Amino acid sequence: xxxxILVTGxxxxxxxxxxxxxxxxxxxxxxxxxxxxxxxxxxxxLLDHQYFEIIRQDITFPLYVEAEQxxxxxxxASPVHYQRDPVQxxxxxxxGAINMLGLAKRxxxxxxxxxxSEVYGDPEVHPQTEDYLGRVNPIGIRSCYDEGKRCAETxxxxxxxxxxxxxxVVRIFNTYGPRMxxxxxxxxxxxxxxxxxxxxxxxxxxxxxxxxxxxxxxxVEGLIRMMNSPAQVVGPINLGxxxxxxxxxxxxxxxxxxxxRSKLIFMPLPQDDPQxxxxxxxxxxxxxxxxxxxxxxDGLKETIxxxxxxxx
Ligand code: NAD
Ligand code: UDP
Ligand code: UDP
Numbered sequence: 001x002x003x004x005i006l007v008t009g010x011x012x013x014x015x016x017x018x019x020x021x022x023x024x025x026x027x028x029x030x031x032x033x034x035x036x037x038x039x040x041x042x043x044x045x046l047l048d049h050q051y052f053e054i055i056r057q058d059i060t061f062p063l064y065v066e067a068e069q070x071x072x073x074x075x076x077a078s079p080v081h082y083q084r085d086p087v088q089x090x091x092x093x094x095x096g097a098i099n100m101l102g103l104a105k106r107x108x109x110x111x112x113x114x115x116x117s118e119v120y121g122d123p124e125v126h127p128q129t130e131d132y133l134g135r136v137n138p139i140g141i142r143s144c145y146d147e148g149k150r151c152a153e154t155x156x157x158x159x160x161x162x163x164x165x166x167x168x169v170v171r172i173f174n175t176y177g178p179r180m181x182x183x184x185x186x187x188x189x190x191x192x193x194x195x196x197x198x199x200x201x202x203x204x205x206x207x208x209x210x211x212x213x214x215x216x217x218x219x220v221e222g223l224i225r226m227m228n229s230p231a232q233v234v235g236p237i238n239l240g241x242x243x244x245x246x247x248x249x250x251x252x253x254x255x256x257x258x259x260x261r262s263k264l265i266f267m268p269l270p271q272d273d274p275q276x277x278x279x280x281x282x283x284x285x286x287x288x289x290x291x292x293x294x295x296x297x298d299g300l301k302e303t304i305x306x307x308x309x310x311x312x
Pocket of ligand 2: 061062063064065098099100101102103104105106
């Protein structure tokens with residue numbers, strides 16, 4: 001019998017790569033998505049697969065299906081997308097989590113939540129360990145995402161304590177790769193698209209803020225290891241690449257790899273934009289035997305190749 005797996009947000013960037021990987025591992029995959037930020041194009045190559053199914057559905061509404069494992073990825077992830085309809089963003093995180101947890105409880109499925117480094121807010125602790133409680137503004141423009149994801153974590157842990165549900169919570173740090181949305185406003189896609197089109201590269205602030213970028217294949221490996229880890233490993237566990245650099249360094253790498261002559265320009269830093277972000281992945285190393293394997297240079301080259309194909 002093939003393992004039946006539900007992936008919410010399966011037509012998105014991370015979700016579509018996860019579906020690819022699960023099908024390669026001989027699973028029966030049900031993808032649920034409302035195409036808010038995802039696209040049919042991301043999963044077009046899977047539509048003829050015998051063990052791939054898709055339901056167009058908003059997870060803020062109840063869903064009655066069967067599954068043994070649920071990966072809950074549905075949620076817009078980039079600031080541009082999650083700020084477009086902030087009320088819907090909170091609903092997706094909170095009502096969506098309640099529905100998927102209710103579903104998991106009914107069918108006794110294991111359920112994994114794709115949480116985020118954003119639960120740490122603009123952190124005073126560096127690098128961030130899972131026991132850091134965060135510094136999040138509850139009323140800012142990022143709050144719909146940050147607080148929504150924090151409340152989803154609360155719900156996961158209460159279903160665990162109250163109903164003994166098999167939960168897994170991972171906190172994903174900036175991830176990039178092919179099938180990122182070209183207009184999602186995230187830094188990697190923005191810089192690559194700008195460089196390929198010969199447009200100015202928009203650095204927000206002085207470009208001295210840091211991030212650490214994980215390639216999508218590494219991240220998917222981490223999700224699968226977490227889902228299949230022993231029952232007592234519930235998380236939260238950070239997944240990300242600890243190699244940290246400044247946004248300016250990223251811009252310079254993109255210029256070099258695209259051989260672009262775009263200019264760097266400096267624009268205002270958005271509100272609540274964290275100055276530093278780097279995961280401490282000791283727990284993932286120890287409990288999942290996981291660490292990223294793809295270097296940023298290799299990952300960027302793959303991603304640039306994808307955007308070149310996309311733009312013909
Ligand atoms: P994405 O926007 O490409 O994918 C999200 C998917 O969820 C899309 O296909 C979208 O259509 C779908 N969706 C949104 N709201 C929905 C709803 N109410 N019902 C059903 N489907 C809905 O984003 P992504 O980068 O693939 O992120 C996937 C998950 O990982 C998100 O939960 C995100 O918060 C989390 N995450 C991603 C990153 C990253 O760097 N990519 C970092 C931290 C956390
Ligand atoms: N739910 C769902 N699919 C299911 C089971 C439940 O979508 O297969 C939703 C349903 O809308 C419910 C929510 O999950 O309101 C929470 O379910 P739970 O059983 O925890 O609570 P209750 O049904 O008591 O509200
Ligand atoms: N950023 C930038 N130029 C852009 C897009 C983003 O300088 O065109 C900066 C942004 O201000 C932030 C960093 O790059 O400091 C990462 O931004 P992103 O939105 O990708 O992710 P997040 O802020 O969620 O880590």
